[in-house]
Amino acid sequence: MIAKETIDKVFDAARVEEVIGDFVQLKRSGSNFKGLSPFTDERTPSFMVSPVKQIWKDFSSGKGGNVVAFIMEHEHFTYPEAIKYLAKKYGIEVEETEQSNEQKEKAGERESMYLVSEFARTYFKDNLFKTEPGKAIGLSYFKERGFKVETIEAFQLGYCLDQWDAFTKTALDKGYQLEFLEKTGLTIVKGEDRMFDRFKGRVMFPIHSMSGRVLGFGGRILKTDKKAAKYLNSPESEIYHKSKVLYGLYQAKQSIAKEDNCYLVEGYTDVIQFYQSGITNVVASSGTALTPEQIRLVNRLTKNITVLFDGDAAGLRASMRGIDLILEQGMNVKVVTFPEGEDPDSFAASNSPDELQYFLDTNAKDFIQFKASVLVNEAQNDPVKKAETIRDIVHSIGKIPDRIQREVYIQECSRIMDISEEVLFNSLAQLGKKELAEASKKFKKEQKAFEVVRPEQKVEKIDTQQFLERKIIELLLLYGMEEGEFQDLVLKEDDKGELVLEPEVHGAKVFEKIYLDLQQDEVELSNPLFRDVYVHLIEEMHANETFTIESFLNKTAPEIASELSSILMDDEKYNLHNWDKNNIFVKEKKAGMTQLVSETILSLRCHLIDKRVDQLQNEVLKTENGSHEILEEIMNYHQLKKLLSNKLNRVL
CATH class of the missing domain: 3.90.980.10 (DNA primase, catalytic core, N-terminal domain)
Structure with a gap:
C-alpha cells in the first residue's frame, strides 16, 4: 500500500508533458502539445497534451486521462506500479513492502x-x-x-x-x-x-x-x-514480442528526441559500444528483420533514422528491404556503411568519440546515393543490370507517401544515374498503376471468396439529453469556480393576468447557478457517469475554494478521468491559435460564459418539457375520452415552452 502523502507528492511533481515526452515526440500547438498516437498507427498527429490542465487525449483511439492513466495505458501498469514509476522518475521515495507468496499468487x-x-x-x-x-x-x-x-x-x-x-x-x-x-x-x-x-x-x-x-x-x-x-x-x-521491441530504446529515447535522429544498428554490443562512446541515440533490431512496428516506435520520437551497416556486401543487399519499410512510414532515412571487416561495435571501440562522430557525419548518405553506390558496383558496365538498379531505386521512391518528397528524390535519382526525369516519372506512374491493379485484383478475389452483405448505413441520431448533460459537466469543469452576472427568468402574471417571464440579474459562481437551477426544477442527470461526476463536482466546489481540475482528476478513477479528459480536450481540439498576429481578433469562449451556461440550462428545460408532453399525450391516447386535467397540463407546458423559446430566440 502506498501512502497518500507519497501519491500527492507524485502528482505535484509529475508533469504530463515531460512524462509523455519520454514516449512521444511532442510539438507545441498553441497552448497545448501534439504528437503521433502511441496506441494506433497514424500519419497525422491526433494525440494532444494539455500542460495547463495536466491531461492528454488520443483522438485516434479515444483514450485519455491524467499522467498516471497514460503510464497505466501505455505500459500496462497497475495503479501502484504507475505511481512507483513516476516516483522513481522524479526522485520521490516510496516505502515498499516485499510481496508475500500469497500476493504473488494473486497477481x-x-x-x-x-x-x-x-x-x-x-x-x-x-x-x-x-x-x-x-x-x-x-x-x-x-x-x-x-x-x-x-x-x-x-x-x-x-x-x-x-x-x-x-x-x-x-x-x-x-x-x-x-x-x-x-x-x-x-x-x-x-x-x-x-x-x-x-x-x-x-x-x-x-x-x-x-x-x-x-x-x-x-x-x-x-x-x-x-x-x-x-x-x-x-x-x-x-x-x-520481438517484432515490437527495439533493444536500447529505454536508454536512448530522450536522446533520440533531443537529437531528432536515431541510429539503427544490428546487435546488443553495437548499441552498448556506441552508448559508451557518447552516441546515446542508438537502438538495435536485435538480430531480427526490421518490422513496421519497430519503425513506428522510433517514429513517435523522431522522423529521422540513420541505418548503420557493416562492410559485408551480402548483408547490405538483404538490409535494403528495411530501408523501403522506413520510407513507407513517411520517415527520412540515411545510411552509413563501415569499412570492410568493421562493424559498429569494433569501429566505435577502436576510435575516439570525436572520430566516431566525425565518421558518422561525413559518411551519411541518403538512400538513393547508398543504393546507387551498392547496385551500380554490381551492375558495372552491364546496361541491363543498370536498368534494374534504376527500377529498384524508383521502387523505393514509390514507397514515400509525400508527393513533394517523391519529386525531389526523382530529381536526385536523375542526376546521380544520368537519366531523364520524364522517364523516371513515367516509370513511377507505371509502378503505381501496377500496384493499384494488383490491389484491385486481390480485393476482387477476396470478394469472390465470401460475399459481404453490406448493411444499410444508418445515420446515428444525436441523443439531445446526453449532449446537454455532457455540456453541463464541461461547463462545470471549465468555469465552475468563475463568477458571473446571470439573468434569471421569474414567472409572473402581468396586468392582463397572463404569465410572463421577467428577468432578474444577480451575481453567482457558475457551479452555484447550475446547481440551483437544476435543484429548482428537480432535475437529475440521466447518464449514471455524468450524474456521479456532477454530484462529486458540486460537493468539491462547495467545500474547496481552491478547487482545480487537475486535483479533481487525480482523485477520480482512471475510466472516469478518461471520459472527463475527452470532454476537456474536445474543447481544446478546435481552439484557434495565433489569429491575433494577423489582426483577426476572435472572441474567447470564456467571454460568452454566462450566456452559454444560461442557454444550456434553458435548452435542457425545453428538452425535458418536450419529453414530459410526449408522456402526457400518450396518457391521453390511452383514455377513451381524454382527460381534462392532462390536457390542461399539456397546454401549460406548451405555454412555458413558448416563453423559454422566446428567451432562447427560437421560433416554434
Whole structure:
C-alpha cells in the first residue's frame, strides 16, 4: 500500500508533458502539445497534451486521462506500479513492502511474468558482480569488450551461472511459480522432474520496454560449442514480442528526441559500444528483420533514422528491404556503411568519440546515393543490370507517401544515374498503376471468396439529453469556480393576468447557478457517469475554494478521468491559435460564459418539457375520452415552452 502523502507528492511533481515526452515526440500547438498516437498507427498527429490542465487525449483511439492513466495505458501498469514509476522518475521515495507468496499468487498472469523477469534481471546482475564465476567469466568478458562498470550498470547486464538449474531453484525458493518461469522462457521444463535454465553459462542482456520494464533477455555463450547458438533470445510470450521491441530504446529515447535522429544498428554490443562512446541515440533490431512496428516506435520520437551497416556486401543487399519499410512510414532515412571487416561495435571501440562522430557525419548518405553506390558496383558496365538498379531505386521512391518528397528524390535519382526525369516519372506512374491493379485484383478475389452483405448505413441520431448533460459537466469543469452576472427568468402574471417571464440579474459562481437551477426544477442527470461526476463536482466546489481540475482528476478513477479528459480536450481540439498576429481578433469562449451556461440550462428545460408532453399525450391516447386535467397540463407546458423559446430566440 502506498501512502497518500507519497501519491500527492507524485502528482505535484509529475508533469504530463515531460512524462509523455519520454514516449512521444511532442510539438507545441498553441497552448497545448501534439504528437503521433502511441496506441494506433497514424500519419497525422491526433494525440494532444494539455500542460495547463495536466491531461492528454488520443483522438485516434479515444483514450485519455491524467499522467498516471497514460503510464497505466501505455505500459500496462497497475495503479501502484504507475505511481512507483513516476516516483522513481522524479526522485520521490516510496516505502515498499516485499510481496508475500500469497500476493504473488494473486497477481495476474501478465503481471506475474513481469515480476519473474524483474527478479531474473536482479539475479543475473548479482551473479555478475557478487559471485566468483560471475566476476571471473562474465565481468571479465564485458571488460575485455571495453565496457565500463557504469555502462554495464546502465544496461543492467548480468551473467547466468553455468549450472543446469541454479536460477530456477533460486526463483522457486523465493516463491515464484514454475508456470511463469516457463512462460517467460527462463526455465525449460522437460517432463515432471526435469527443468533447467535456458541461459545457462551465458552473459545476459535484458531487453526493456520503453519505460524500463524487463520484457525478455538475450544471452551470449562464452565457451566454444558448435551445437549451441552464439546468441539466444527469450521466446515470444505474453509480454515479449520481438517484432515490437527495439533493444536500447529505454536508454536512448530522450536522446533520440533531443537529437531528432536515431541510429539503427544490428546487435546488443553495437548499441552498448556506441552508448559508451557518447552516441546515446542508438537502438538495435536485435538480430531480427526490421518490422513496421519497430519503425513506428522510433517514429513517435523522431522522423529521422540513420541505418548503420557493416562492410559485408551480402548483408547490405538483404538490409535494403528495411530501408523501403522506413520510407513507407513517411520517415527520412540515411545510411552509413563501415569499412570492410568493421562493424559498429569494433569501429566505435577502436576510435575516439570525436572520430566516431566525425565518421558518422561525413559518411551519411541518403538512400538513393547508398543504393546507387551498392547496385551500380554490381551492375558495372552491364546496361541491363543498370536498368534494374534504376527500377529498384524508383521502387523505393514509390514507397514515400509525400508527393513533394517523391519529386525531389526523382530529381536526385536523375542526376546521380544520368537519366531523364520524364522517364523516371513515367516509370513511377507505371509502378503505381501496377500496384493499384494488383490491389484491385486481390480485393476482387477476396470478394469472390465470401460475399459481404453490406448493411444499410444508418445515420446515428444525436441523443439531445446526453449532449446537454455532457455540456453541463464541461461547463462545470471549465468555469465552475468563475463568477458571473446571470439573468434569471421569474414567472409572473402581468396586468392582463397572463404569465410572463421577467428577468432578474444577480451575481453567482457558475457551479452555484447550475446547481440551483437544476435543484429548482428537480432535475437529475440521466447518464449514471455524468450524474456521479456532477454530484462529486458540486460537493468539491462547495467545500474547496481552491478547487482545480487537475486535483479533481487525480482523485477520480482512471475510466472516469478518461471520459472527463475527452470532454476537456474536445474543447481544446478546435481552439484557434495565433489569429491575433494577423489582426483577426476572435472572441474567447470564456467571454460568452454566462450566456452559454444560461442557454444550456434553458435548452435542457425545453428538452425535458418536450419529453414530459410526449408522456402526457400518450396518457391521453390511452383514455377513451381524454382527460381534462392532462390536457390542461399539456397546454401549460406548451405555454412555458413558448416563453423559454422566446428567451432562447427560437421560433416554434
